[in-house]
Structures are given as structure tokens and as C-alpha cells.
Amino acid sequence: xxxxxxxxxxxxxxxxxxxxxxxxxxxxxxxxxxxxxxxxxxxxxxxxxxxxxxxxxxxxxxxxxxxxxxxxxxxxxxxxxxxxxxxxxxxxxxxxxxxxxxxxxxxxxxxxxxxxxxxxxxxxxxxxxxxxxxxxxxxxxxxxxxxxxxxxxxxxxxxxxxxxxxxxxxxxxxxxxxxxxxxxxxxxxxxxxxxxxxxxxxxxxxxxxxxxxxxxxxxxxxxxxxxxxxxxxxxxxxxxxxxxxxxxxxxxxxxxxxxxxxxxxxxxxxxxxxxxxxxxxxxxxxxxxxxxxxxxxxxxxxx
Amino acid sequence: xxxxxxxxxxxxxxxxxxxxxxxxxxxxxxxxxxxxxxxxxxxxxxxxxxxxxxxxxxxxxxxxxxxxxxxxxxxxxxxxxxxxxxxxxxxxxxxxxxxxxxxxxxxxxxxxxxxxxxxxxxxxxxxxxxxxxxxxxxxxxxxxxxxxxxxxxxxxxxxxxxxxxxxxxxxxxxxxxxxxxxxxxxxxxxxxxxxxxxxxxxxxxxxxxxxxxxxxxxxxxxxxxxxxxxxxxxxxxxxxxxxxxxxxxxxxxxxxxxxxxxxxxxxxxxxxxxxxxxxxxxxxxxxxxxxxxxxxxxxxxxxxxxxxxxxxxxxxxxxxxxxxxxxxxxxxxxxxxxxxxxxxxxxxxxxxxxxxxxxxxxxxxxxxxxxxxxxxxxxxxxxxxxxxxxxxxxxxxxxxxxxxxxxxx
Numbered sequence: 247x248x249x250x251x252x253x254x255x256x257x258x259x260x261x262x263x264x265x266x267x268x269x270x271x272x273x274x275x276x277x278x279x280x281x282x283x284x285x286x287x288x289x290x291x292x293x294x295x296x297x298x299x300x301x302x303x304x305x306x307x308x309x310x311x312x313x314x315x316x317x318x319x320x321x322x323x324x325x326x327x328x329x330x331x332x333x334x335x336x337x338x339x340x341x342x343x344x345x346x347x348x349x350x351x352x353x354x355x356x357x358x359x360x361x362x363x364x365x366x367x368x369x370x371x372x373x374x375x376x377x378x379x380x381x382x383x384x385x386x387x388x389x390x391x392x393x394x395x396x397x398x399x400x401x402x403x404x405x406x407x408x409x410x411x412x413x414x415x416x417x418x419x420x421x422x423x424x425x426x427x428x429x430x431x432x433x434x435x436x437x438x439x440x441x442x443x444x445x446x447x448x449x450x451x452x453x454x455x456x457x458x459x460x461x462x463x464x465x466x467x468x469x470x471x472x473x474x475x476x477x478x479x480x481x482x483x484x485x486x487x488x489x490x491x492x493x494x495x496x497x498x499x500x501x502x503x504x505x506x507x508x509x510x511x512x513x514x515x516x517x518x519x520x521x522x523x524x525x526x527x528x529x530x531x532x533x534x535x536x537x538x539x540x541x542x543x544x545x546x547x548x549x
Numbered sequence: 550x551x552x553x554x555x556x557x558x559x560x561x562x563x564x565x566x567x568x569x570x571x572x573x574x575x576x577x578x579x580x581x582x583x584x585x586x587x588x589x590x591x592x593x594x595x596x597x598x599x600x601x602x603x604x605x606x607x608x609x610x611x612x613x614x615x616x617x618x619x620x621x622x623x624x625x626x627x628x629x630x631x632x633x634x635x636x637x638x639x640x641x642x643x644x645x646x647x648x649x650x651x652x653x654x655x656x657x658x659x660x661x662x663x664x665x666x667x668x669x670x671x672x673x674x675x676x677x678x679x680x681x682x683x684x685x686x687x688x689x690x691x692x693x694x695x696x697x698x699x700x701x702x703x704x705x706x707x708x709x710x711x712x713x714x715x716x717x718x719x720x721x722x723x724x725x726x727x728x729x730x731x732x733x734x735x736x737x738x739x740x741x742x743x744x745x746x747x748x749x750x751x752x753x754x755x756x757x758x759x760x761x762x763x764x765x766x767x768x769x770x771x772x773x774x775x776x777x778x779x780x781x782x783x784x785x786x787x788x789x790x791x792x793x794x795x796x797x798x799x800x801x802x803x804x805x806x807x808x809x810x811x812x813x814x815x816x817x818x819x820x821x822x823x824x825x826x827x828x829x830x831x832x833x834x835x836x837x838x839x840x841x842x843x844x845x846x847x848x849x850x851x852x853x854x855x856x857x858x859x860x861x862x863x864x865x866x867x868x869x870x871x872x873x874x875x876x877x878x879x880x881x882x883x884x885x886x887x888x889x890x891x892x893x894x895x896x897x898x899x900x901x902x903x904x905x906x907x908x909x910x911x912x913x914x915x916x917x918x919x920x921x922x923x924x925x926x927x928x929x930x931x932x933x934x935x936x937x938x939x940x941x942x943x944x945x946x947x948x949x950x951x952x953x954x955x956x957x958x
Contacts, residue, residue, distance in 0.1 A: 287622045287642045308951050378723070378777035379795050380787045388793035395715050395793050400775045403723040404932065489778065491724050493928040508619065510917045 280518035286511035298518035309506070309515050315494060316502030316519075317526065319484075323498065324477045324530075327413055331473045335421055336466070339428030340458075354429060358422035365419070365482030372415040372487050376401035403492050412483045412496060419483075420476070424469050431465035432458070467538045471531055478527045499523050576608045577853040583630035584617040588808065592873035599869075600860045607853040627845045628854055631678060633669045633836030634909035634916065640672045641913050645840040647675040654855035657862055663903045666878030670838055672911070678838035679858055682875040684804050685834030685899055685906040686726070686733050689785065690819040694798035698821035705771055705799070705824060712798055720781040720797040721765065721772040727927035728919055729833050733801075734758045736907040737827025743910040747956035748918045750926075751945040756938055758827070759930050759945075765826075767934040772797070774931075782806050786813055807874050807895045820898045831905045837875075871896040878903070918952035 280298055284291045302313045342353055360368070375382045379398035387393045401407045439457050448456070459466070481500035484490055490497030497505075503523065507516035585593050590613045597611040609628075614620050621629045622644065631639055639645045652658060659667040659676060666680030690698055694712060699705050708718035721730060735742060740754045765771050773795045776784060785800035786809070800810070801823055810818050823832050839861075841854055860866055864881045871877055871886060876899035886897040909915045926944050930936060 286619065287639065287644055289643065308954055373778070376777075378780045378783055379773055379775060380783055381777070385793045395795050396773060398773075398775050400723065400777070400932075402777050403775060403928075489724060491924060491928060492932065493925040505920075508616070509920075510914070511619075511622070 276517045276521060279514055280521050282514045284514045286513055294514075298515050299522065302515065302518055302522060309512075309519075312502045312506065313499070313519055313522070316497055316499035317523075319495065319497055320478055320480060320499040322409065323412070323480050323496075324474060326409060327416055327477045328470065328473050330413070331417060331420065331424060331477070332466075332470055334417060335424035335469070336428050338421065338425045339432055340454075342425070342429055343432045354426070357425055360419055361422035363419065366486060368415055368419045369483060369486035372411060372418075373402070376411050376487075400492070402488050405492060405495055408488050408492055408496050412480075412487060415483050415487060416477075416480075424473065427465055427469055428462065431462040435461045470538070471534060474534060475527060475531065478523075478530070576606055577849045578608045578610055579628055579850060579853050579857060580626045581609050581611045581628040581857075582617050582621055582624075582626040583611070583613055584615065585613050585630070586615050587805065589870075589873035589875060592869045592875075595869045596861055596866050599866060600857055603860065604856075607856055609853075609857055621842070625844065627842055627850055628857070629840055629842060630681070631838050631840045633680075633683070633838055636670065636678055636838055636840065637672060637911040638914050639840065640677050644843055645677055646843045646845070647677055648679065648841050649676050651841065651851060651855045651858060652676055652679075654852065655859040655862070657858065661862070661880055663878045663880060663883060663900075665903045665906060665908075666836070669836060669908055678840040679862065680878040681837040681839055682870060682877050683834050683836045683899065683903055683906055683908070684875060685832040685902045686729050686801055686823060687804050687832070687895070687899055687902065688821045688823050689800045689802060689807070689810050690821065691785070691798050691814060692817040692819050695819070698819055699799060699824045701824055702826045705826070706769060708798060709769070709771055715795045717773050717784070717795060717797045718771045719799045719801060720776050720784040721762065721931060722780040722782075723775065723777045723931060724927070725779040726781065726803060727931075728923040729803075730762065730801075731759060731922065731927060731930075732833035732907065732909070733823065733831060734762060734827055736831035736833050736905065737823075737825060737829060739828065739831075743912055746912055747949075748910060748912060748915070748922075748952040749949050750922055750952070751942065751949045753938075756941050756945060759926070759941060760936060760938065761827075763930050763933070763936045766931060782810075786810070804874055804876070804895055804899060820894050822898060822902045829905075830902075831907065832902045834902075834906050834908065836878075836908050876900045876903070912952075912956060914955050914958075918955050919948075921948040921951050 281293060281295055282291055283294045283298070298309075301307050302309050304310070338357060342350055342357075345353060376384075378384070379395060381398075381401065383401065384393065384398040385395075387399070388395045393399060399407055401411045435458065439461075440453060443453050443457060479500055480498040481504065484496045484498050485501050485504070488496045490501055499519070500523070503516050503519045506512050506519060581597065583590075583593065594611060594613075597609045601608055612620075612626075617629070618635075620626070629645075631645070636645075657679070659671065662680045663683075666683065670676055670678040670680050688698065694716065695708060699708060699718070705718045712718065732742075735755060735758050738754065738758050740752070740758055742748055742750065742755065766774055772781075773784065779802075781797070781800050782802045784795055784797040785802070787794055787796040800806075807820070822830065825831075839858070841851075845851060845854070862879050864879075864885050867877050867879050867882045868885065871882060871893050874895050876886075876896045877883070883900045883903075886893045886900055890897045909919070912918060926941075926948055929941070929944060933940070
């Protein structure tokens with residue numbers, strides 16, 4: 247039966263409406279808005295072309311400093327977080343894969359539960375555990391005689407501890423999501439492959455290298471890409487746990503954009519920063535994609 | 550037929566008259582926006598509800614919102630609570646209007662308010678708001694550890710030797726009230742922080758204030774080091790210390806922590822004005838004012854606002870605000886608090902500090918101008934042992950240059 251084009255369009259219409267309202271329109275508004283000098287609360291709203299971009303990228307203004315400070319901090323977080331977030335989740339998934347039901351379901355639920363908690367609650371927990379000399383971790387370390395009460399570790403007020411705290415909170419919070427993706431990918435592997443390789447005398451490391459990794463490689467690259475984007479968008483943890491400190495050393499690019507727009511009311515500059523951030527993330531992901539494609543081709547040739 | 554027509558016309562006339570009367574008697578609605586989303590919100594609501602119940606000509610629709618400034622700048626509101634430090638910014642932006650005529654209509658005069666509050670709302674010789682309260686940095690002390698409130702820095706130093714292991718006289722926070730700590734010391738040392746409409750930090754006097762703060766931590770050791778967010782209060786609330794935790798006897802902190810402190814210490818909680826650590830008494834704080842949107846031009850609305858202010862600024866009604874722990878700036882209420890100190894210990898103590906409390910300097914976008922100071926420089930001051938003037942001054946110059954850039958925008 248041939249479906250008339252307008253009927254097909256009706257099926258497509260809900261997506262089109264949502265796409266236009268929640269993606270295209272905000273994006274176009276952002277691009278257009280970034281070419282004005284609009285500041286909330288003032289009557290200033292003149293077209294300035296690419297001046298905001300020039301100010302952010304090339305001038306000696308505070309917007310330039312704030313953008314590159316945020317970008318630098320974000321890159322630090324991407325650098326320290328992506329590998330642990332992927333590897334720890336993969337290890338957990340591999341461990342779960344070897345656990346028998348019903349414990350497998352129990353642990354899978356337990357690990358995933360933290361992902362359902364809001365970032366506000368996660369931050370409150372980590373502030374309680376890490377803030378100041380009376381915090382749970384400092385008091386415990388002090389009771390164990392590892393540190394003295396008068397010289398507590400500034401988990402949130404000194405570097406590199408502040409980054410470690412944000413990293414710990416992020417891992418605890420998001421570990422369940424990536425782990426579930428890996429668990430599902432592992433479930434798809436044909437068990438006969440394990441049995442056959444065992445008969446041939448393959449050890450677990452060899453099974454991992456020649457059966458598991460090639461089977462879950464697509465999920466692995468997806469998780470890597472997804473985690474990279476998520477790390478680029480670091481916001482809630484640094485806003486709520488360290489408030490961008492100590493100094494401004496954990497103030498991520500998203501946080502700098504938030505402050506430019508919501509605290510300093512500089513909407514147009516904030517929009518330009520957001521567009522630039524989008525480009526940076528896109529470039530980063532493209533580079534990662536190209537790199538992984540080459541790697542995939544290489545692995546497929548080896549197979 | 551004629552009879553039917555007569556009935557129909559009469560019915561129409563009657564309906565029109567009734568509708569007209571209803572329209573004529575429809576109350577004037579004022580949209581009042583504020584950010585009182587904490588415990589104090591209920592007390593402001595009580596005032597508003599009282600006003601709405603007291604008459605039928607006007608209705609105040611009170612909206613308590615977290616990001617109320619963004620809402621004010623993007624929506625239609627008549628009356629708005631603006632913090633004292635932001636009033637000059639909103640005045641320069643043309644978002645609020647002078648309210649001298651509303652003072653008159655409400656039967657109020659600037660002299661009805663504490664001079665600090667009256668000065669805060671006077672911009673270019675006009676009143677731009679009604680001063681509601683000041684919430685200054687205040688002192689809580691644990692009477693079990695410190696029977697008498699310390700009055701000078703010498704008193705605090707003397708405490709250092711008396712309190713025993715792991716108990717410190719006070720706490721200097723790692724973050725939170727960072728700007729307040731620098732500013733209250735600047736106020737006590739009478740340091741001027743403005744220059745032609747911008748904040749100016751790169752003066753030897755202000756550097757000396759910051760070095761003093763550094764010295765309090767690392768030389769005089771009146772506070773434990775490494776206190777985190779709101780550390781001045783969290784260490785004050787620590788239970789009896791052992792080898793694993795530190796405690797402080799005194800907290801120089803925000804009045805909003807009063808309820809929690811009272812719950813913990815009960816009658817052992819003391820409240821007093823800040824001790825003199827600099828050259829003279831002084832504190833730093835925030836303030837609330839009530840301003841009128843520049844968009845309000847309807848005389849009926851302006852009349853309604855004047856009536857609401859007339860209702861609010863009476864001892865009986867504004868005491869609701871003191872019940873929330875705030876310290877109103879309206880003089881008859883201040884007098885009432887002085888006569889009822891036992892009932893309002895916090896509000897009364899804070900009213901004693903009004904004389905010497907400094908609000909942020911009246912410059913454009915003051916919060917943005919002081920951002921670098923509050924984050925990067927404060928962090929340097931409270932973490933770097935043996936901080937020198939040579940290390941500090943380039944940072945203060947950078948903070949000043951950023952402030953100037955914002956002021957000149």
C-alpha cells in the first residue's frame with residue numbers, strides 16, 4: 247500500500263514541532279542574540295555583528311580571561327575524568343557480568359541508583375563529607391591518626407584536592423549510567439564464544455582482548471564520546487560543591503557562561519560564549535570520532 | 550410586545566449598571582516581587598495578607614521567587630525588593646523610579662528611618678526606595694566557653710590561651726562570607742574603596758587590612774586554617790571537640806544562622822555587636838529596600854503602593870519583619886526593639902550596629918566589580934601563609950582594573 251506524502255508528514259510532524267521549538271529556535275535565538283550588545287536591565291540592545299566573539303577570543307577584556315579560564319579548567323576536568331569514568335564503569339560491568347542472578351540484578355540496581363539522585367543532593371552529600379575540618383572524611387582521617395585535627399585537608403579549598411573531590415562526586419554520581427551501557431553490551435555477547443575459547447585454553451585476559459573488546463567496541467566508543475561531552479558540560483558539581491573555587495580554579499566554562507548571563511546579566515556575551523563552547527565541543531568530538539574510526543578500521547583489519 | 554421590550558431594556562440597563570459598578574469597585578492590584586524564599590518569606594507574607602484583609606480597595610499580589618532579579622528585569626512587576634548594594638545599578642539602568650511623592654502620600658519622611666538606611670536609598674538627592682532592613686555581620690558566642698562577649702581584638706587574643714586544645718577563639722571561613730570579612734575590616738579601618746564610580750582596591754590601606762586578616766590566621770592563630778564554606782559557623786556549631794575536630798567559641802557570621810545556633814545552644818547563645826579588630830567599631834552587611842518599577846505610571850497603582858507602604862511602616866505591622874530575625878530600619882520599630890530587648894535579642898543587637906555598618910559602595914554593578922576580590926584574592930589571603938605586600942599588590946591592581954572595566958561599560 248502506498249502511503250500519501252501528507253500522511254507520512256503527519257507522522258513526522260510531532261518531531262518537527264519539538265525539533266523547531268526546543269532545538270532550532272533556541273539555537274537561532276542564541277546565534278542572533280550573540281550578535282547584539284544586550285544586557286539585562288539596561289536599554290542597550292544594538293546589533294554589533296561579531297564584536298562579542300572578537301572580544302571573547304582576542305581582546306584583553308575580562309570576558310576573554312573568563313572564557314579561557316573556564317575553558318582551561320574544563321579541559322583539566324575532561325583530562326582527569328574521561329578515562330576513569332570509562333574504565334571504572336567498564337570494570338564494574340565486567341565484574342557484574344561474572345556475578346550470578348539474583349545478585350547481578352541487586353548490584354546492577356545498587357550501582358545505578360546514584361544516577362537517579364539529583365546533582366543538588368549529590369553535592370550536599372559531598373559537602374557534608376568534605377567541607378572543612380569537621381567534615382566526615384577529615385574527622386575519620388584524624389581519628390585514624392593520618393592527619394591532625396588542626397591541619398585538615400582542604401578537600402574543597404585547596405588544589406589538587408578540589409578537583410579530586412569533584413571527580414569523586416562525578417564518578418559516584420554517574421558510574422551507573424555508563425556501567426549499564428556496558429552491561430547491556432556484554433549481555434549481547436554469544437556465550438558459546440566463551441565456551442569455545444575456554445575449551446581452547448584461553449585465559450580471561452585473552453577472552454577480554456579477543457572476544458569482549460571487539461564485541462563491545464561500538465558501545466565503548468559511544469561511552470567515550472558521551473562521557474567527553476558530559477565532562478565538557480561540567481556545571482552542577484563545581485557550582486554547588488566548590489562554588490568554582492578555590493579562587494576560580496574549578497570554575498568550568500559552563501559555570502562562567504552561567505555567571506556571565508545570570509549574575510552579570512550580560513546576555514549577549516554569554517550567548518557568544520555558549521556558541522563558542524559548542525564549537526569547541528564539536529571540534530573535540532569530531533577529532534575523537536576520526537581518531538576512533540581509524541582505530542576501528544585498524545582493529546577490523548587485524549580481526 | 551412593548552411590555553416585553555420594556556422588560557428587556559430594563560434588564561439590560563440593570564446588568565450594565567451592575568457591571569459598571571463592579572468594574573468601578575474592582576480593587577487595584579499591585580504585583581510585589583521579592584526574593585524572600587527562606588524562612589523570612591512567611592513574615593513578609595503576613596504583612597501583605599494583613600494589608601489585603603484590612604481594606605478592599607487594593608490587592609497586593611506578593612510573589613516570592615529565587616531569581617527574582619531576572620524575573621523583575623524580564624516581567625511586569627510594580628513593586629520589588631532590591632538589595633541595598635544593587636540599588637545604584639537599578640537606578641542607573643532606569644529600572645526604578647524616585648519615590649519622594651510616595652513617601653509624602655504614605656505620610657513618611659526620610660527622617661523616619663535610621664540615617665544609614667535613609668542615606669542608602671538617597672541617590673542624586675532623591676529617594677529611590679523605602680529602606681526595609683540591614684542584616685549586618687554579627688557576633689554569636691558560646692556562653693559556656695566565653696561568659697562575656699569579646700569587645701576588642703585583645704579580648705580575642707586573650708581567649709586563644711584560655712580555651713584549651715582544639716578550641717579556637719573564632720573562625721575565618723574559606724569561602725561564603727569572604728567579601729564580608731574583608732569589607733568589615735575595611736569598615737573598621739575606615740578604608741575608602743571607591744574612585745570615580747569604580748571600586749578601588751590597590752591602596753596600601755586596603756592591602757594592610759588583608760594582610761591583617763592573613764596575620765590573624767597564620768600568626769595570631771585566632772582561627773583554625775582550612776575552614777571551608779561557611780566555616781566560621783560550622784566550627785562554631787561543632788560539638789565538644791576531641792583530638793579529631795576543632796571548635797570555635799565565637800562566630801562572626803550572618804544573622805540568618807541565628808535560628809540554627811539558638812536551637813543548638815539555647816540560653817547559652819550570646820549575641821553581640823562585632824568586636825573592634827581594626828581602628829574602631831564597624832560592620833558590613835546587606836540590606837533590603839522596597840523600590841517601585843519605572844514602568845508604573847498609573848496614578849491608581851501609585852496610590853495603592855503608597856497605601857501599602859503606609860500600612861507596612863507602622864510599628865505594629867513591621868514588627869512581623871523583626872519576628873523573622875531581621876532588623877528593620879524604621880525608627881519607631883528600632884525604639885520598640887530597644888524597649889523589648891529580651892524578646893528581640895538579634896534584631897536589637899543588629900540595630901545597635903546600624904550606626905557603623907557599611908553597605909557595599911554605591912557603584913554600578915558592584916557585585917561584578919568585586920567578584921575577583923571575593924574569589925581569587927580572598928582565597929590567596931586565607932591560604933597563603935606569610936603573604937607579603939609584594940605578592941598581594943599585583944592581585945589588587947588586577948581586581949581594580951577589572952572593576953574599572955565594568956564601571957566604564
